[in-house]
Amino acid sequence: MKPEAAIIGIGESKVGQVPDRSALQLQAAAAQAALADAGLRMTDIDGLLTTPVRVEHWQAPCGAVASHLGIRPAYLSTVDLAGASGAAMVHQAGMAIAAGQCSTVLCVAGQNLLSHGARAEAVKSMAESGSAHPQFEVPYGPLVPSLYALVAQRHMHEYGTTSGQMAEVAVAIRRHAGLNPNAHKRDPITVDDVLRSRMIATPLRLLDCAIVSDGAAAAIVTSASRARDFRRPPAYLLGAGYGARHGHIGEHKRLTETGAIDSGRAAFSRAGLEPSDVDVAELYDCFTITVIVELEDLGFCRKGEGGRFVEGGRIAPGGELPVTTHGGLLSAGHPGVGGGFFHVLEAVRQLRGEAGERQVPDAEVALAHGNGGVISVHCTLLLGGPDTR
Amino acid sequence: MPDPLTAPYWAAARERRLALPYCTDCGRHHFYPRSICPHCSSARIEWVAASGRGEVYSFTVVHRAPSPAFAAAVPYVVAIVALEEGPHLMTNIIGCAPDAVRIGMRVRVTFRATGGDVTLPVFEPM
Numbered sequence: 115m116k117p118e119a120a121i122i123g124i125g126e127s128k129v130g131q132v133p134d135r136s137a138l139q140l141q142a143a144a145a146q147a148a149l150a151d152a153g154l155r156m157t158d159i160d161g162l163l164t165t166p167v168r169v170e171h172w173q174a175p176c177g178a179v180a181s182h183l184g185i186r187p188a189y190l191s192t193v194d195l196a197g198a199s200g201a202a203m204v205h206q207a208g209m210a211i212a213a214g215q216c217s218t219v220l221c222v223a224g225q226n227l228l229s230h231g232a233r234a235e236a237v238k239s240m241a242e243s244g245s246a247h248p249q250f251e252v253p254y255g256p257l258v259p260s261l262y263a264l265v266a267q268r269h270m271h272e273y274g275t276t277s278g279q280m281a282e283v284a285v286a287i288r289r290h291a292g293l294n295p296n297a298h299k300r301d302p303i304t305v306d307d308v309l310r311s312r313m314i315a316t317p318l319r320l321l322d323c324a325i326v327s328d329g330a331a332a333a334i335v336t337s338a339s340r341a342r343d344f345r346r347p348p349a350y351l352l353g354a355g356y357g358a359r360h361g362h363i364g365e366h367k368r369l370t371e372t373g374a375i376d377s378g379r380a381a382f383s384r385a386g387l388e389p390s391d392v393d394v395a396e397l398y399d400c401f402t403i404t405v406i407v408e409l410e411d412l413g414f415c416r417k418g419e420g421g422r423f424v425e426g427g428r429i430a431p432g433g434e435l436p437v438t439t440h441g442g443l444l445s446a447g448h449p450g451v452g453g454g455f456f457h458v459l460e461a462v463r464q465l466r467g468e469a470g471e472r473q474v475p476d477a478e479v480a481l482a483h484g485n486g487g488v489i490s491v492h493c494t495l496l497l498g499g500p501d502t503r
Numbered sequence: 504m505p506d507p508l509t510a511p512y513w514a515a516a517r518e519r520r521l522a523l524p525y526c527t528d529c530g531r532h533h534f535y536p537r538s539i540c541p542h543c544s545s546a547r548i549e550w551v552a553a554s555g556r557g558e559v560y561s562f563t564v565v566h567r568a569p570s571p572a573f574a575a576a577v578p579y580v581v582a583i584v585a586l587e588e589g590p591h592l593m594t595n596i597i598g599c600a601p602d603a604v605r606i607g608m609r610v611r612v613t614f615r616a617t618g619g620d621v622t623l624p625v626f627e628p629m
Contacts, residue, residue, distance in 0.1 A: 247535065247593075248504070249504055249505070249506075249509055249513075250534075250535050250592065250593060251593045253617070253621070253623055254581050254593055254594060254595050254623075254625075255565060255568065255569060255572075255573040255576065255579060255581060255595070256565070256569065256581045256593070257565060257567055257568070257569040258569075259567070260563045260565045260569075260581050263563035264561040264562070264563055264581070264582075264583055265561070267561045267562060267563055267606070268560070268561040268606070271561070271606045312566075312567075313564075313566045314566060314567045315563040315564065315565045315566060315567065315581070316563050316564040316566075317563075318563075361535075362535065363583075363593070364535070364583055364591060364592055364593035365534060365535050365590070365591060365592075366591070367591060369560070369561055369583070
């Protein structure tokens with residue numbers, strides 16, 4: 115299918131510990147960077163998409179962000195698929211443009227999750243506000259990592275996946291982060307470092323878990339037919355798909371299979387592509403086990419083979435399938451909802467050939483996958499470089 | 504904490520009974536509670552007594568508490584139990600050392616008073 119939409123500008127704020135910026139300031143910095151990248155002014159924007167934030171209560175976040183940025187949009191909406199929101203914003207911007215509602219959409223998300231109040235409060239509110247069922251899960255004391263630990267434990271039981279294989283995911287993604295100047299954590303780690311880090315919820319240790327960061331990301335989407343009129347080479351949206359197989363983790367009957375099976379199939383089918391066509395995969399990496407399950411569900415290997423797939427640096431820099439090349443949520447930064455948007459930006463950088471030391475040679479097709487809740491809601495994007503239209 | 508949809512579950516738990524929603528049209532149980540059967544979309548759902556028996560489908564030993572309220576309890580086991588009737592639920596496994604819990608272990612329901620109005624179904628090895 116001929117692509118209808120394209121990303122023509124990307125930008126991010128400083129990511130990491132940014133104690134002197136509010137959520138709106140971080141989003142404004144990302145938006146201005148994306149506009150400068152595209153060679154546009156704020157007055158050129160006629161559509162706005164954003165996500166909820168956790169650090170403040172904004173009534174209609176899209177209205178709060180539009181007002182702060184001085185946009186009078188012809189179309190606006192707040193997209194909430196939790197961690198899958200970033201990928202979904204890009205697809206939904208494309209739909210709004212195809213429907214004729216607007217022509218140039220700013221998608222922006224991020225917040226000061228690390229520096230706003232105590233970190234313990236952020237973790238507690240994440241455990242209690244979204245991921246765990248308030249009546250049937252929270253009373254049993256699950257922390258977000260323990261919910262994903264249930265997935266990891268079952269995967270180990272069914273397929274023999276090991277802690278060492280999960281550690282290889284953390285090591286590979288940290289190596290990518292070391293090549294990203296804007297990443298939060300860049301010091302190299304080893305498999306032994308991961309296996310010796312503090313136990314959080316068996317089998318997941320501290321270095322199996324995403325970090326908590328401040329930061330925001332923005333992208334500008336327009337129609338494929340206009341995409342060559344801007345400063346930077348476009349990245350075309352070749353296909354998108356969604357999936358959801360359960361609400362809360364306690365009611366999911368097959369913990370090792372997720373809605374990524376459905377979102378991936380739909381995205382590949384729309385794009386007319388297969389997993390073997392993907393040059394770089396920006397996978398949502400809230401925990402190491404998440405990446406292993408996504409590799410299987412998206413079709414890069416068979417179910418149960420994800421642990422063996424990541425061995426030997428296959429997803430690391432220079433590997434056969436580089437995964438999450440900006441350093442992801444495990445190392446580059448995780449400002450909560452919107453954390454997965456950085457994966458989409460990285461896909462664009464790779465397709466433009468602007469990823470510097472971490473550039474995947476001749477990357478023409480990139481996959482960006484977002485996962486929200488506890489492996490609950492999924493959005494997969496297939497993006498193509500300037501020559502794919 | 505209970506709401507109109509879930510009140511029968513918590514009322515049963517206060518009497519140390521485990522109750523499950525059951526569809527009288529398709530004859531299947533489900534959980535968490537819903538107003539429409541997830542198997543056949545019928546709205547004819549009744550609360551019925553559950554066996555209280557099942558097996559550990561997955562588990563984790565929590566070493567880092569989510570809030571101060573759980574800090575004294577670590578390490579403790581958060582598990583998903585597959586009930587004999589079919590549905591899964593999240594719970595704690597008590598009555599054995601955390602590192603003795605295994606996937607496939609047979610367990611039965613017991614109840615823990617929480618101090619407030621709520622009595623919490625938890626599970627122990629059979």
